[in-house]
Amino acid sequence: MLPTRSAPRQAAWNAKPPHLAFEAFEGLAPEAESAAVPVAAQALAEQSVFDEITQGLLQQPATISPKFFYDQLGSELFESITRLPEYYPTRTEHAVMQQHAAEIAAAVGQGRTLIELGAGNCEKARALCRTLAPACFVGVDISADFLQGAVARMREEFPHMDVRAVGADMTRGVTLPANLPRTGRLVFYPGSSIGNFDPPHALMLLEQMRELVDGEGEPGADGGLLIGIDLPKEVEVLEAAYDDAAGVTAAFNLNVLTHVNRLIGSNFDPAQWRHLAFFNTLHSRIEMHLQAMSPLQVRWPGGGVRDFAAGECIHTENSYKYTLPAFTDLLARAGFSRARAWTDPRDWFAVVHAQP
Ligand SMILES: C[S@@+](CC[C@H](N)C(=O)[O-])C[C@H]1O[C@@H](n2cnc3c(N)ncnc32)[C@H](O)[C@@H]1O
Numbered sequence: 001m002l003p004t005r006s007a008p009r010q011a012a013w014n015a016k017p018p019h020l021a022f023e024a025f026e027g028l029a030p031e032a033e034s035a036a037v038p039v040a041a042q043a044l045a046e047q048s049v050f051d052e053i054t055q056g057l058l059q060q061p062a063t064i065s066p067k068f069f070y071d072q073l074g075s076e077l078f079e080s081i082t083r084l085p086e087y088y089p090t091r092t093e094h095a096v097m098q099q100h101a102a103e104i105a106a107a108v109g110q111g112r113t114l115i116e117l118g119a120g121n122c123e124k125a126r127a128l129c130r131t132l133a134p135a136c137f138v139g140v141d142i143s144a145d146f147l148q149g150a151v152a153r154m155r156e157e158f159p160h161m162d163v164r165a166v167g168a169d170m171t172r173g174v175t176l177p178a179n180l181p182r183t184g185r186l187v188f189y190p191g192s193s194i195g196n197f198d199p200p201h202a203l204m205l206l207e208q209m210r211e212l213v214d215g216e217g218e219p220g221a222d223g224g225l226l227i228g229i230d231l232p233k234e235v236e237v238l239e240a241a242y243d244d245a246a247g248v249t250a251a252f253n254l255n256v257l258t259h260v261n262r263l264i265g266s267n268f269d270p271a272q273w274r275h276l277a278f279f280n281t282l283h284s285r286i287e288m289h290l291q292a293m294s295p296l297q298v299r300w301p302g303g304g305v306r307d308f309a310a311g312e313c314i315h316t317e318n319s320y321k322y323t324l325p326a327f328t329d330l331l332a333r334a335g336f337s338r339a340r341a342w343t344d345p346r347d348w349f350a351v352v353h354a355q356p
Pocket residue numbers: 066067070075078082090117118119120121122124140141142143168169170171190191192193
């Protein structure tokens with residue numbers, strides 16, 4: 001069925017709290033990470049991915065977490081989206097960071113340990129490194145191969161900087177390199193990715209980020225968070241950004257089905273689905289869905305099956321749009337007592353520096 005614009009909806013991908021279990025284990029050298037994961041642990045991880053996806057598919061309405069957009073092709077499609085005329089967030093955030101680079105650098109400080117969550121192609125971190133000169137950069141991303149390429153380019157540009165890659169799902173726990181300094185950390189979370197979590201889970205994630213920059217209780221930790229927030233604006237502008245004329249966002253949304261087929265062995269045919277994106281005013285969020293164009297059945301190993309009626313949807317993404325006061329309040333509840341924001345002249349996007 002077509003989702004109603006105002007129906008309250010609890011996204012299944014937020015059913016478990018996000019979990020930034022940083023430094024729970026000994027860190028591994030980035031090159032050794034995937035090879036060194038013990039077979040049993042890998043099987044467990046695969047089982048938990050299988051369980052998470054199939055539980056979402058069996059929900060009413062069905063859901064797939066947006067984190068499963070990002071296989072290699074998904075990451076490349078997202079990079080193409082950022083260059084579309086309709087997709088204002090990336091270029092607006094970049095412009096805010098460029099225009100206020102000196103003030104941001106003064107607020108954040110030099111020589112930090114820069115930890116980017118959901119680093120993607122690391123383009124924004126590269127720009128930041130030119131003004132901040134951090135001592136160390138750690139990129140964390142679920143799309144591990146894509147991240148390795150981005151980090152290699154980072155090492156070329158900054159040969160004297162300690163650059164690390166951590167391929168991990170940050171909602172399931174991240175193992176950061178064990179020898180990272182506990183003081184002077186800057187967590188960088190751009191792209192308005194915090195908007196993919198509903199507010200209670202965004203709060204939990206922010207709390208975990210605050211613990212991380214607090215040096216886990218280390219006195220004089222002097223850490224901070226630099227985070228990008230997409231602000232509310234005209235519905236037409238928002239909806240066009242998630243449903244572009246060239247159909248790149250549609251291809252990105254549909255690619256999740258191919259990725260899911262690979263992850264759980266299901267038999268989705270992307271040609272039987274279409275992309276939907278709209279603004280849900282009640283929840284101040286863009287929603288993306290995939291809609292079945294005819295009655296169909298999806299199967300996966302172990303006897304799993306889900307029937308979809310014509311018009312029925314799978315909910316694949318939320319992107320919450322916060323006002324600055326609402327987001328500053330969320331930060332304060334997460335233990336960030338100081339916050340300073342920079343925006344563009346149209347007030348479309350904010351970059352916020354927050355400290356405990
Ligand atoms: C919207 S893109 C933003 C990329 C980049 N930071 C930017 O601002 O352009 C979201 C990024 O987060 C990554 N990501 C999504 N869910 C994740 C998760 N649960 N754990 C780690 N990375 C994740 C994706 O692979 C993707 O690179």
